[in-house]
Amino acid sequence: MAQNYKRTGDLEAAVRSGVRSLALFQELGSQHEISALHNHLALTYLRLGNLQRATEYADQASREVTELQDQRSRAWVLETQAQIALAERRVADAVALAREATPSWKPRAPRRIRWWMPG
Numbered sequence: 001m002a003q004n005y006k007r008t009g010d011l012e013a014a015v016r017s018g019v020r021s022l023a024l025f026q027e028l029g030s031q032h033e034i035s036a037l038h039n040h041l042a043l044t045y046l047r048l049g050n051l052q053r054a055t056e057y058a059d060q061a062s063r064e065v066t067e068l069q070d071q072r073s074r075a076w077v078l079e080t081q082a083q084i085a086l087a088e089r090r091v092a093d094a095v096a097l098a099r100e101a102t103p104s105w106k107p108r109a110p111r112r113i114r115w116w117m118p119g
Contacts, residue, residue, distance in 0.1 A: 014044050035064035035073055042080050046087060054084050075101045 018041045025033045042057035058080050065073040078101035085094035 011044055011048050015041065015048075018044065031064065031068055032070065032073070035061050035068065035070070035077075038064065039073070039077050039080055042084070046080070046084055051084060051087055054080075054087075058084055 018037055022034065022037050022041070025037060038057045038061035042054045042061060045051075045054035045057060058077060061077045062074075062081065065077055078097050082094045082097035082101065085091075085097055
């Protein structure tokens with residue numbers, strides 16, 4: 001729901017929905033979803049111009065994906081942190097973060113899909 005609000009430009013509603021979703025995921029203990037939501041909230045706050053909140057959520061997401069050893073999500077978080085650094089006019093930091101994000105996730109070869117057709 002938060003993503004839909006974000007796509008339509010209602011960023012305040014995206015934050016409210018994201019925070020409500022975050023509470024549910026925390027109750028369920030869904031760590032991957034929690035870190036993804038923290039990253040999305042960071043991006044939403046960035047679009048709102050609240051760089052302090054964006055940084056707080058991005059830093060939280062960074063700690064979580066590091067703990068989860070999730071390299072794919074780590075690349076997304078690093079890219080978010082690079083966007084924040086760029087918004088703060090810290091160009092050298094933004095470039096360093098973007099470079100760090102690039103090799104941190106290596107895609108796996110696609111799996112073959114087996115189709116099962118009933119007799």
